[in-house]
Amino acid sequence: MRQIIIIGSGPAGYTAAIYAARAQLNPLLIASSVEAGGELMNTTDVENFPGFPEGIMGPDLMMKMQEQAEKFGTEVVLDDVESLDLTGPIKSVTLGNGETHEALSVIFATGSAYRKLGLDDEERLSGRGVSWCATCDGFFFKGKTIAMIGGGDSAMEEATFLTRFADKVYVVYRGDTLRASKIMQERAFANDKIEFIYNSTVVGITGENAVDGLTLKNSVSGAESHLEVGGVFIAIGNDPRTHLVHKQLDLTPDGTIAVAGRTSKTSQTGVFAAGDVIDPTYRQAITAAASGTVAALDAEHYLSTLPQALLSQAVLSQAESAAPSLVTATLSN
Known part of the structure; x- marks a missing residue:
């Protein structure tokens, strides 16, 4: 004992x-x-x-x-x-x-x-452009275009934080209305470095040794598209x-x-x-x-x-x- x-x-x-x-x-x-x-x-x-x-x-x-x-x-x-x-x-x-x-x-x-997206490339590119912590890794994305996955308060807070480093932040959300509180949404909407992509889910992360893009699927039309980004942050809980x-x-x-x-x-x-x-x-x-x-x-x-x-x-x-x-x-x- x-x-x-x-x-x-x-x-x-x-x-x-x-x-x-x-x-x-x-x-x-x-x-x-x-x-x-x-x-x-x-x-x-x-x-x-x-x-x-x-x-x-x-x-x-x-x-x-x-x-x-x-x-x-x-x-x-x-x-x-x-x-x-x-x-x-x-x-x-x-x-x-x-x-x-x-x-x-x-x-x-x-x-x-x-919580993870459940994609094979998510694990493969972990630490090489895929991150779950903006405060930990945001500094390494200076001058880049990146994506934030999620629509809650954490996603809005981290997306806003990431604009300190990144030139542009895409917020990708599966629904047509964010889950975040009104004040957090307003802060993100007011930031001209943030652009929102609604009704979309990530079905693929591309890149050989580092992230170079996302494959998105529109939940309304079913169409797939490619989004060029140098990193992706995941904030889905x-x-x-x-x-x-x-x-x-x-x-x-x-x-x-x-x-x-x-x-x-x-x-x-x-x-x-x-x-x-x-x-x-x-x-x-x-x-x-x-x-x-x-x-x-x-x-x-x-x-x-x-x-x-x-x-x-x-x-x-x-x-x-x-x-x-x-x-x-x-x-x-």
Whole structure:
């Protein structure tokens, strides 16, 4: 049994692990078998994370975070969580390999997933002109003509933001009326760099090594057309990864895990949440990292309130798992 298990390996999960490990809680971090590192693994240059004035590649940043967490004693497991039992004082986490791990506390930091168009070329050209984050990648499209896919508030906000860099932004929307709030629509309509293409869906993204255009299909006439662009941003929503905790933790109307105020405390005692899985608004690497700090400190405080016998059981159980022969010899003396 562990003192703490962290589920998720993005900025929130790794930061929580760094803090928990430095507090000598010896955390176990479940990083996923195929998506370790989170969404930043699909990002090229990251220029807005403090401490890297020359920028850093997304995968390199996540690797450094993992190395820092492991340096202080975090054990990282590359596997997927199949099921959870978060009730009672001892939580259990079952992995895809069949192993079950127990802990006195759990930090849930599984992030969110951008909704995608479902096109093969979308994946192929990810990081090469296809992006889901204007604030992350907009700077790299200076002087270009680009497209924004979506019709909600996020799409209007990001399209307006992108006009700081791009010469022209096409907003492509499947309907004939935007879903965005009136004020967000008015701001976008007033921007002479933005042009709207209604009743259209993206059925193809073209380009060999980088995006050079979109294939659009008109939903009224059925006709297809080609739109020349040097990049495409997709803002059709995102979904917090909460499927593992449905019916175990309270969720907000946005679908994120509900926490108490500015804390990371969920509706279940001893369970904490951090990062995009609790944040429907900002969804930045740095805010996720800060949230991971809060979760680790909250978990540390919670553990300090537990009976000493329970904590000792967790420490002894972890020691036995790490070096059973050494612990047996020690206890026999």
